[in-house]
Amino acid sequence: MTYLAKPKLHHPDLPKNSLGLTRRDYEGAISTLCAGCGHDSISAAIIQACWELAVQPHRVAKLSGIGCSSKTPTYFLDKSHGFNSVHGRMPSVMTGANLANRDLIYLGVSGDGDSASIGIGQFAHIMRRGVNMTYIVENNGVYGLTKGQFSATADRGSKAKRGAINTDEGIDLVLMALQLGATYVARSFSGDKEQLVPLIKGALIHEGAAFLDVLSPCVAFNNHDGSTKSYDYVREHNEAVNHLDVITMHKEITTEYEPGAVQEVRQHDGSVIRLRKLESNYDASDRIAAMTYVQSRYAIGEIVTGLLYFTPKPRDLHGSLNTVPLPLNQLGERELCPGSAALQKLNDSLR
Amino acid sequence: MKLEAVNDFVVKFANVNGSGSASANTLFAKAILRMGVPVSPRNIFPSNIQGLPTWYEVRVSDAGWLGRRGGVDLMVAMNPQTWEKDVAELEAGGYLFYDSTKPLPKSKFRDDVNVVGMPLMEICNAAYADPRQRQLFKNIIYVGALSALLDIDTAEVEKLIGEQYKGKEKLLEPNIKALHMGRDYALANLPPLGLKVKRSDKVGERIFLEGNDAAALGCVYGGATVAAWYPITPSSSMAEAFGKHCRKYRTDPDTGKARYAIVQAEDELASIGIVIGAAWNGSRAFTCTSGPGVSLMQEFIGLAYFAEIPAVIFDVQRAGPSTGMPTRTQQSDVLSCAYASHGDTKHVLLFPEDPREGFEMAAQSFDLADRLQTPIFVLYDLDIGMNERLCAPLQWDDSHRFDRGKVLSYQDLEAGKRFGRYLDLDGDGITYRTYPGTHPKRGSFFTRGTSRDRYARYTEEGSAYVDNMQRLLKKFETAKELVPAPILKRAGKGSRFGVIYYGSTAPAMDEALAILGAESMSVDALRVRAFPFPDEVIEFVNSHEHVFVVEQNRDGQLRTLLVAEGMLPSEKLTPVLHYDGTPITARFIKKEIAQRLAAFNVSPLKRTASGE
Numbered sequence: 001m002t003y004l005a006k007p008k009l010h011h012p013d014l015p016k017n018s019l020g021l022t023r024r025d026y027e028g029a030i031s032t033l034c035a036g037c038g039h040d041s042i043s044a045a046i047i048q049a050c051w052e053l054a055v056q057p058h059r060v061a062k063l064s065g066i067g068c069s070s071k072t073p074t075y076f077l078d079k080s081h082g083f084n085s086v087h088g089r090m091p092s093v094m095t096g097a098n099l100a101n102r103d104l105i106y107l108g109v110s111g112d113g114d115s116a117s118i119g120i121g122q123f124a125h126i127m128r129r130g131v132n133m134t135y136i137v138e139n140n141g142v143y144g145l146t147k148g149q150f151s152a153t154a155d156r157g158s159k160a161k162r163g164a165i166n167t168d169e170g171i172d173l174v175l176m177a178l179q180l181g182a183t184y185v186a187r188s189f190s191g192d193k194e195q196l197v198p199l200i201k202g203a204l205i206h207e208g209a210a211f212l213d214v215l216s217p218c219v220a221f222n223n224h225d226g227s228t229k230s231y232d233y234v235r236e237h238n239e240a241v242n243h244l245d246v247i248t249m250h251k252e253i254t255t256e257y258e259p260g261a262v263q264e265v266r267q268h269d270g271s272v273i274r275l276r277k278l279e280s281n282y283d284a285s286d287r288i289a290a291m292t293y294v295q296s297r298y299a300i301g302e303i304v305t306g307l308l309y310f311t312p313k314p315r316d317l318h319g320s321l322n323t324v325p326l327p328l329n330q331l332g333e334r335e336l337c338p339g340s341a342a343l344q345k346l347n348d349s350l351r
Numbered sequence: 352m353k354l355e356a357v358n359d360f361v362v363k364f365a366n367v368n369g370s371g372s373a374s375a376n377t378l379f380a381k382a383i384l385r386m387g388v389p390v391s392p393r394n395i396f397p398s399n400i401q402g403l404p405t406w407y408e409v410r411v412s413d414a415g416w417l418g419r420r421g422g423v424d425l426m427v428a429m430n431p432q433t434w435e436k437d438v439a440e441l442e443a444g445g446y447l448f449y450d451s452t453k454p455l456p457k458s459k460f461r462d463d464v465n466v467v468g469m470p471l472m473e474i475c476n477a478a479y480a481d482p483r484q485r486q487l488f489k490n491i492i493y494v495g496a497l498s499a500l501l502d503i504d505t506a507e508v509e510k511l512i513g514e515q516y517k518g519k520e521k522l523l524e525p526n527i528k529a530l531h532m533g534r535d536y537a538l539a540n541l542p543p544l545g546l547k548v549k550r551s552d553k554v555g556e557r558i559f560l561e562g563n564d565a566a567a568l569g570c571v572y573g574g575a576t577v578a579a580w581y582p583i584t585p586s587s588s589m590a591e592a593f594g595k596h597c598r599k600y601r602t603d604p605d606t607g608k609a610r611y612a613i614v615q616a617e618d619e620l621a622s623i624g625i626v627i628g629a630a631w632n633g634s635r636a637f638t639c640t641s642g643p644g645v646s647l648m649q650e651f652i653g654l655a656y657f658a659e660i661p662a663v664i665f666d667v668q669r670a671g672p673s674t675g676m677p678t679r680t681q682q683s684d685v686l687s688c689a690y691a692s693h694g695d696t697k698h699v700l701l702f703p704e705d706p707r708e709g710f711e712m713a714a715q716s717f718d719l720a721d722r723l724q725t726p727i728f729v730l731y732d733l734d735i736g737m738n739e740r741l742c743a744p745l746q747w748d749d750s751h752r753f754d755r756g757k758v759l760s761y762q763d764l765e766a767g768k769r770f771g772r773y774l775d776l777d778g779d780g781i782t783y784r785t786y787p788g789t790h791p792k793r794g795s796f797f798t799r800g801t802s803r804d805r806y807a808r809y810t811e812e813g814s815a816y817v818d819n820m821q822r823l824l825k826k827f828e829t830a831k832e833l834v835p836a837p838i839l840k841r842a843g844k845g846s847r848f849g850v851i852y853y854g855s856t857a858p859a860m861d862e863a864l865a866i867l868g869a870e871s872m873s874v875d876a877l878r879v880r881a882f883p884f885p886d887e888v889i890e891f892v893n894s895h896e897h898v899f900v901v902e903q904n905r906d907g908q909l910r911t912l913l914v915a916e917g918m919l920p921s922e923k924l925t926p927v928l929h930y931d932g933t934p935i936t937a938r939f940i941k942k943e944i945a946q947r948l949a950a951f952n953v954s955p956l957k958r959t960a961s962g963e
Contacts, residue, residue: 058795061632061787074797074809081787083631084799085624086650092579092621096628096636097787099577099612104632104788122624125617317612324608328576329633329786333753335610336574338600340747346568347744350558 017054018248026051028078032071038190038216038231039068039138043075045193046107046136049200050077053248060105061097065090065119068145069111069138069216088119091126091135095317098131101327102318105204106133112153113143116171120152123173127180127209132316134203134210135182137173138190140218141229148221159226172298174308177211178291183314184210185290186244187305189234190217199307201246205267208314215303234303241282241293241306245274265312275307284309352444353465355545358388358413360424362497365437367430369401375490376407377739378511379497383411384559384741385507387551391417391858393738393934398584398677404433413553417705417741418859421936425546427493434459446544448497467541469496474536478529488529495533502547505534558744562735563639565706565745566665567592569713570637571600574753575663577636579614579625581644584677585733586667589639590615619644623651623662630661631798633758633786635717637663642671642684645691652726653692654800656823659773659782661720661756664688665713665729667736670932679932680733682854685908688728689882695820697916699830700728700882704857705735707742708880712835714747721756723830724781732903734855734934757783764793772796772807773819780826827883834881837888840864842873848948849895850927851888853879853909855934856901862937863944872948874899882912889917892924897951899944901927903935 014022026047031040050057057079064070066087073082085093094108115123115137126135141154148161155170177185184206188196196214203210215234217223223230228237248271263275263284275284283289290309297304324331354360362379366372373394380392391410397403410420425446428437441447443463449455451468460466471492475485498508509527516523567589570578580590594613601610616622622638629636640648645666655662668684670676688700701716703709709731716727757777759768764785770793773782782805785794796807804815842864852860857878864876877891892898892913900910907926914921927943929935 056791058791059788063628079792079795081785081795082797082799083628084797084801085627086654086800089620089624089651092616092624093628093631095614095621096577096579096625096630096634097632098628099614099625100629100632100634100636101786101788121617122621125621129614321612321614322607322609323612324603324606324610328610328612328629331574331576331610333574336576336601337572337747337753340749342600343572343745343747347558350560351554 017051019054019056021051021054021057023047023051025079026057026077028073028075031075033068034220036219037068038140038218039072040075041190041193042136042138042196042214042216043072045190045196045200047076048193048197049204052197053201053204053246055105055204059103060107062107062109063090063094063097064109065111065114067111067114067143068218069109070114072138073109088114088117089122090114091119091122094133095126095129095131098133098317099323100329102132102323103327106131107204108133108135110135110137112137112139112141112151112173116152116173120171124176124180127177127182127211129317130181130183130209130315130320132207132209132318134200134206134212136200136212136214138216139173139213139229140216140222141227142218142222144218144221155228158228159224161221161224172294173211174213174294175291178287178309181209182211183208184307184310186211186307187213187215187303189215189238189305191231191235192238192305195240195243195305198244198246202244202273202307202310205246205269205271206310206314207268208311208316237301238303238305239279239297241277241279241304241308242284243276243278244307245276247272247274267312273310273312278306285311352463353545354424354442354444354446356424357547357549358411358551360411360546361420361422362409362411362425362427363423363437363440364407364409364427365430365433366405366407367432368396368399368403368405370490371487372405372429372490373407374515375494376409378508378515379494380409380739381511381559382498382503382508383409383548384554385511386504386548387554388413388548389415389417389553389741391419391741393419393734395933396678404430411548413551415553416858416862416937418862419934419936421938425544427497429493438464446546448493465544467500467544469493469536469541474532478532488525491526491529492533495530496537496541498530499534499537500541500544502549504550505530554741556744557741559739559741560706561588561737561739562703562706562709562731563589563667563737564592565710566639566703566713566729566731566736568596568745569710570717571596572710572747573635573714573717575635575637575717576610577612577625577629577634579616579622579636579638581616581619581622581640583619583641583644585669585737586639586641586644586665588737589665589667619647620651623648623664626662626664627651627655627660630720631787635661635663635721635753637665637716639665639667641667641669642687643674645684645687649692652698653694653696655726656692656696656698657694657800658798659724659784660798661717661724662726663716663720663729664726665731668730668732670930676932678733680855680934681903681930681932682732682856683904683908683930684730685904686911688730689912691726697827697883698726698728699723699834700730701835702853702880703729703731703735704854704878705740705742707745709735710745715835718754719830719833722754722781722833723826724756724784725826730854732855757781759783759785759789759794761790764790770794771805773803773822774805775822775825779829780822780824781829831883831885834883834885836885837880837891838878839887839891840876840878842868842875846873846875847896848874848951848953849891849898850874850876850901850944851879851891851898851909851913852876852901856903859935859937859940860901863940866937866941867944870945872945872953874944879909882916884913884917888913889919892917892919897923897925899925899927899947901935901940903929905930
């Protein structure tokens with residue numbers, strides 16, 4: 001936590017992206033979270049990912065619910081419109097926003113309490129509708145703002161700071177997202193920027209429902225021995241199945257890999273998602289296998305990370321509803337109002 | 352005794368739901384309408400799909416009274432389950448039409464009503480082998496018989512059947528045949544009734560339309576592009592009608608693509624969340640629900656109020672509390688909508704009186720929501736929503752432009768227009784907003800349900816909070832000028848007594864006022880059309896010695912609002928309340944008001960030859 005305002009002046013040598021913007025142009029207000037909070041690392045990763053992709057900051061709409069994680073949209077992309085909605089209900093607000101203007105990038109940030117407890121219904125339904133979005137859960141297994149109660153993603157047997165043992169089964173949002181039809185599903189760790197940044201980039205360019213479960217330790221209430229969401233525990237038990245690179249269209253692909261070890265998929269916007277396998281048997285295009293793999297590894301105490309599933313040609317809600325290509329919020333009277341002549345005809349049919 | 356009446360009687364059909372009676376009964380009502388005689392039908396139905404009692408009550412009124420009258424002159428008793436109750440409801444001298452295939456003991460009848468028995472089952476069994484056909488055509492056969500008994504023009508009935516089965520000639524002929532089967536039997540075997548339909552010219556240009564259908568059409572005309580809803584009686588047919596109208600009027604003719612998005616959400620919480628998200632992002636959006644849905648939406652409604660996001664909510668009221676009587680009508684969500692959500696909130700409410708006004712107010716609600724940047728409730732009820740009602744033709748002014756309210760464009764921001772999301776530049780309590788994605792450098796802000804300053808920056812500073820809450824009050828004052836004004840009906844030279852009413856009470860009230868006037872108990876009437884109350888409402892109360900407030904709820908909810916928000920003395924406002932779930936009747940209103948007037952020493956004048 002810092003009380004110092006960031007200086008407005010930029011260092012002249014800061015690197016610029018293709019829009020001529022520096023990383024600083026993607027920042028937000030100073031974080032008010034605890035020093036060392038995993039969430040701040042995720043905010044930094046979002047900033048990095050947006051800068052690398054040269055996203056226009058004002059074309060992003062960032063939405064959240066309530067909780068520590070949901071406060072973070074204030075800390076990145078201050079040129080974007082933000083919406084801090086109500087607890088657990090960000091998905092419906094994001095769905096509506098997306099329907100109104102299909103041309104913006106929708107970034108939803110939520111927490112495990114927000115998405116797995118109070119908002120589990122809305123979480124489930126936004127996934128099954130296939131809203132084109134990036135949905136990040138900053139998962140620390142506890143309620144931070146109310147001082148450390150277990151959340152629904154806390155593993156059974158995990159110990160609270162004051163010694164209580166969680167007796168309820170934990171919810172794995174990755175498994176839910178897979179079952180409910182999300183078309184890009186990943187898990188990462190706030191402490192692994194190298195893995196996280198490309199996963200966020202891949203999610204941002206994915207044109208369907210992209211879900212990221214990011215383990216993000218709570219230094220204040222869930223970073224002790226016996227917790228399964230602490231920095232130490234996650235570092236020791238996380239097993240990455242692959243590494244992702246997102247290569248934007250203007251960059252040349254030069255590195256060479258052994259055949260079979262790398263999968264490259266060209267995206268709709270021309271960029272390429274390159275998936276380097278770390279676990280040779282893992283196939284990220286097989287949804288059923290992904291679910292089995294995540295569960296079987298969990299049973300032996302491993303947290304599987306990486307891009308767990310994706311389909312390069314996703315469906316999305318606008319496709320299902322067959323809406324016009326022009327954003328609905330740009331339609332005017334001419335397109336929307338049938339006028340008096342049509343009404344006259346209707347009147348005639350009602351006599 | 353035999354009741355005698357021409358174009359002025361009530362027919363009630365007692366059926367079993369799921370038996371296909373609805374379309375036959377509608378056919379009956381429309382045939383009378385086509386003869387130029389006003390009718391007002393009402394569905395009285397259970398929360399069930401098959402097997403439970405359902406009624407269809409048709410009021411025929413050449414005088415044009417469209418409210419429920421009360422009492423029944425001709426009962427078409429097709430449901431053995433409700434026989435006793437149905438027979439008991441008949442007026443003395445009325446007619447009981449029933450299926451006489453199986454003999455009933457004399458104790459099942461009343462001495463003071465006229466029994467018209469027709470062996471419907473026997474006729475059907477002889478004519479049809481298939482049990483489903485027997486059931487369906489039985490309905491058409493009794494319509495045929497009634498058309499003969501009441502002098503309804505057969506040609507009109509045939510024409511309507513022709514319109515219904517246009518393109519399905521296979522179904523057309525058997526229906527016509529069944530109609531005549533019933534008609535011929537009645538002409539040959541049944542005694543004439545004292546009730547008759549005579550061709551008239553009292554329908555005029557009016558149209559016959561259901562409230563939910565009309566309100567949905569209003570949403571199309573008002574420019575709604577996003578609808579989110581969760582099925583709940585009696586509002587579901589509004590969402591379905593919106594879909595129907597959109598497919599017709601909002602499909603891009605070149606591409607076949609939709610200029611609208613409709614989401615059947617997982618619950619009412621998601622419905623209102625979707626509406627708020629869409630409206631925040633510049634689309635006109637609405638949800639339609641009933642009381643239980645509004646209860647579920649409370650938290651989000653507070654967010655929309657406090658964060659100032661336009662949202663249109665249609666509440667088609669039913670009898671509460673809790674699940675209450677889900678298929679019965681009431682006006683019992685007035686307070687829960689007016690003050691929806693925790694903390695200090697107040698919301699704009701609109702009260703349409705019929706489908707036509709439902710159409711107009713639906714369209715207008717989007718202008719109001721955008722202008723006021725707040726939730727707008729369009730509050731009607733099952734009586735309006737799920738019944739076809741005769742009303743003035745729908746009208747639209749093609750020169751009307753959507754009022755999108757105070758929204759800064761890219762050009763405005765580029766030109767350096769001052770922007771603070773919650774900064775009141777015009778003194779009307781309404782601030783400027785921007786849609787997401789408008790400008791790369793200017794106009795972005797953070798929307799939140801937490802307290803913030805005029806520039807949308809989070810703050811827990813008491814003075815900034817109070818500043819904002821006071822501005823919201825000022826905005827509510829501004830709303831008074833924008834919402835539909837009340838409609839005054841002065842009785843002749845005016846009366847020292849007044850009556851206030853709203854919504855679906857209107858047709859019964861119109862009739863009650865005429866009866867009271869005819870009996871020299873005239874009262875001035877004011878139909879309230881919106882909350883916050885425009886000044887005329889307060890003036891009406893102040894300028895009358897005593898005012899009755901007629902409502903369809905137990906607690907006098909609008910009266911409570913008048914006392915609380917209009918600072919009016921409660922002893923001056925007498926509640927007249929009807930809340931058994933059936934639509935209020937003119938007879939009820941007249942009786943209640945006359946009784947109370949008696950307490951003020953006003954009694955009906957006995958007319959004498961000398962006029963004294």
